[in-house]
Amino acid sequence: MKKTILSLEQALTLPYTTQRFAQLGWRVIRIESPPDKRTGRGGDPNRYIGEDTGVDDLHAYYIAPNIGKEAITLNLKMKEGQELLKEIIRGLKVDVFLCNTLPKRYKQLGIDYETLKSANPALIWCGISAYGPDYPDRAGYDPALQAFLGYMHLTGEPDRDPMLCGLPIVDLKAGDEAFSQVLLAILEQQEHTINGAKKPGGKEIFISMAQCAASWLITALPQLQFTDDPTKLFTRSGNEHRSFIPCNCYPTKDGHVYLAIGNDLQWQKFTQIKGFEHCEKPDRKTNQGRMDDKENIYADIRKGLKQYTTAEFIDICVNNNLAVSPVHTTKDVAELDFVKNNMLKTKLPSGKQAALFPTPVKTEFLSENDNFLKCAPRLGEHNVRVLKEIGVSDEGIDGFMRDGVV
Numbered sequence: 001m002k003k004t005i006l007s008l009e010q011a012l013t014l015p016y017t018t019q020r021f022a023q024l025g026w027r028v029i030r031i032e033s034p035p036d037k038r039t040g041r042g043g044d045p046n047r048y049i050g051e052d053t054g055v056d057d058l059h060a061y062y063i064a065p066n067i068g069k070e071a072i073t074l075n076l077k078m079k080e081g082q083e084l085l086k087e088i089i090r091g092l093k094v095d096v097f098l099c100n101t102l103p104k105r106y107k108q109l110g111i112d113y114e115t116l117k118s119a120n121p122a123l124i125w126c127g128i129s130a131y132g133p134d135y136p137d138r139a140g141y142d143p144a145l146q147a148f149l150g151y152m153h154l155t156g157e158p159d160r161d162p163m164l165c166g167l168p169i170v171d172l173k174a175g176d177e178a179f180s181q182v183l184l185a186i187l188e189q190q191e192h193t194i195n196g197a198k199k200p201g202g203k204e205i206f207i208s209m210a211q212c213a214a215s216w217l218i219t220a221l222p223q224l225q226f227t228d229d230p231t232k233l234f235t236r237s238g239n240e241h242r243s244f245i246p247c248n249c250y251p252t253k254d255g256h257v258y259l260a261i262g263n264d265l266q267w268q269k270f271t272q273i274k275g276f277e278h279c280e281k282p283d284r285k286t287n288q289g290r291m292d293d294k295e296n297i298y299a300d301i302r303k304g305l306k307q308y309t310t311a312e313f314i315d316i317c318v319n320n321n322l323a324v325s326p327v328h329t330t331k332d333v334a335e336l337d338f339v340k341n342n343m344l345k346t347k348l349p350s351g352k353q354a355a356l357f358p359t360p361v362k363t364e365f366l367s368e369n370d371n372f373l374k375c376a377p378r379l380g381e382h383n384v385r386v387l388k389e390i391g392v393s394d395e396g397i398d399g400f401m402r403d404g405v406v
Contacts, residue, residue, distance in 0.1 A: 002026050003095040003186065006088065008076075008111060010044040012142070012168060013209065014100035014128050015065040016175035017182075021096075022068035022373060023344070025365030029092075029386065030066065031085075034073040034406060035379060043073065043379040055349040057379045064356045067346045068373030073380035073406050080405045082110030089119035091390025096182055100128040103136035103206075113204040123202040124185045128178050132208030140209060142168040149213040150234075154220060157238045173216060174209040181205050245290040246297050249327065255310040256327040259301070259317065263287075269320045276304040345372045380406065 007018045008031040018028045032043030041048065043057070050061030072088075075081040089097065099111055106112035106127065113125040127133075130140025146152050146164055156163035182205065189200040214221075219242075220234065227233045239258070241247035247260040261267050264286060271280035279300045283289045290297055305313060310326050317324035326332075333339055334355075342362060343355035359366060383406050387397050400406045 001186075004092055005029065005096045005098065006092070006094045007031065007097070008099040008101065008109075010100065011046055011171075012065060013171040013175045014098055014178070015044075015046075016172060017128070017178040018069065018098065019065045019067070020175070020179045021182075023359050023363055023366060025363070025369075028069040029382065030069050030071050030377070031074050031076075032071065032379060034075050034404060037404075043071075047379065053349050055378065058349055058376060063346070063348075063376045066376035067344065067356065069377055070382040070386070071377035071380060072383050072386050075405050076109040076111065078403075078405055079110075080400075080403065082115075084400070084405060085110065086116065086119040087390055088386065089116060089123065092386070094120060094123065095186070096124045096126065098126045098128070098178065098182070102139060103127065103129050103133045113202070117202050121202055122189065122200050124182055124189070124205070125202065126178055126182055126185075126205040126207065128174055128207040128209065130208070131210045132206050142171045142209075145170045145209055145213055149210060150217065150220065151213065154234065154236060156236045158236045160236075162236065169216075170209055170213045174207055174212040177212050178205070178207045181207065240294070240298075243287075245287060245294045246301060248298055248301075250298075250302050250305050252305050252308050252310045252313055257305070257310055257313055258325050258327060260323040262323065266322055270317075270322060273304075273316055273320065275307050276301070279304070343371060345370070346375045348375060 002024075003021070003026045005018055005021050005026055005028045007014060007028065009015050009018060010032065015030070018030065022028045030044075035042035041057070044062065046059075046062045047057040048059050048062075050059045052059060053063070074085055076085065088094065097111070097116055099106070101109070101111075107115070110116075113123075116125060117123050129135075129138075130145065131138045140148075143164055146155075146169075147162070149170070151170075152162035152164060155165055185203040185205060188203070192200040223233055224230055239249040241260070244260070244262055247258075247262075249256055249258045259270075261270060267284070267290065268280075270276060279297065281293075284293060284297065308316075314324050314326060328336075339358050340355070342358040344357055344359060344366070345353055345355050348354050359371075383401075384397055387400070387406070392400070397406075
């Protein structure tokens with residue numbers, strides 16, 4: 001069931017979406033704006049972010065979400081570019097079109113669903129934007145959305161400034177949602193065909209990054225129904241869990257550990273470990289009792305950990321079936337077996353093979369290809385090949401390039 005994906009994409013959330021399709025072995029062609037004639041630069045701004053790889057439009061930050069893709073340029077501000085887009089959809093029999101531009105620009109650029117379905121009535125169309133089509137001119141990026149949707153208010157130490165999460169989780173959540181909604185639409189088409197309908201219809205999908213982010217507030221928003229004073233309920237709690245005590249991060253002799261005590265039995269086991277007997281008190285036997293005395297409990301645990309290295313404490317907790325973990329660096333994570341063994345690999349412009357990141361699941365396509373995907377494409381790298389594929393002559397291609405259409 002390999003499909004052809006055409007995506008007008010930039011930044012992270014949509015490239016991340018289409019990267020997941022590339023991991024299935026589907027054909028993914030990204031569309032970008034042509035290079036500026038003065039600077040030679042153009043397309044996705046992320047091409048020029050991060051470490052220099054020796055190729056100007058393939059900087060480090062851009063590569064990982066875009067391996068395994070093709071790239072073309074189209075000037076969609078020109079009517080000729082808009083017509084060529086429809087010809088590409090027809091000629092390549094494109095199954096899915098995606099974009100992550102402002103909704104107010106859909107019709108201006110000729111990329112709206114009604115326009116493009118004339119090229120393929122069965123086209124699945126998906127647009128990711130900050131706030132959805134109800135806010136057509138409202139731009140947004142992950143950090144601002146984390147602030148707007150309350151994530152920053154919930155993140156950080158209670159007596160310090162609000163903080164961003166360590167990863168662009170709104171971008172990634174919206175990307176995963178777009179991926180799943182497109183797959184659902186494809187499934188609906190297949191069921192439609194199986195049930196004897198003449199032609200499966202297309203579908204228009206809108207993904208609001210803000211709505212996606214709000215949907216993850218499932219442990220926060222419902223609590224408003226159970227309190228008369230939300231100011232006390234929703235405060236930053238640092239590394240501690242808001243409901244289960246003691247779940248927190250503590251220093252050891254040589255690092256840090258995160259210990260998560262999830263019930264009363266686990267607490268009893270913990271207080272029997274050598275060096276932590278002083279933590280046991282009658283009024284701490286229940287979670288509520290521990291909640292009432294949490295600051296003293298945290299201090300008592302820190303006192304006990306002064307005699308343990310990270311490895312020593314983890315070993316003894318594991319032997320007692322307690323949930324504990326070292327606080328790993330990114331380099332540490334890269335060395336974990338289940339991460340290292342599932343890394344997606346590519347060949348960088350220098351010729352060096354690089355392990356980039358693991359996939360959430362191992363796909364059949366990746367298994368057959370040793371988890372290897374070709375390097376992220378250069379700006380417009382596949383212009384000629386794609387145009388020839390839809391029947392454009394050499395003269396026609398030269399004309400499009402001369403006129404700035406591609």
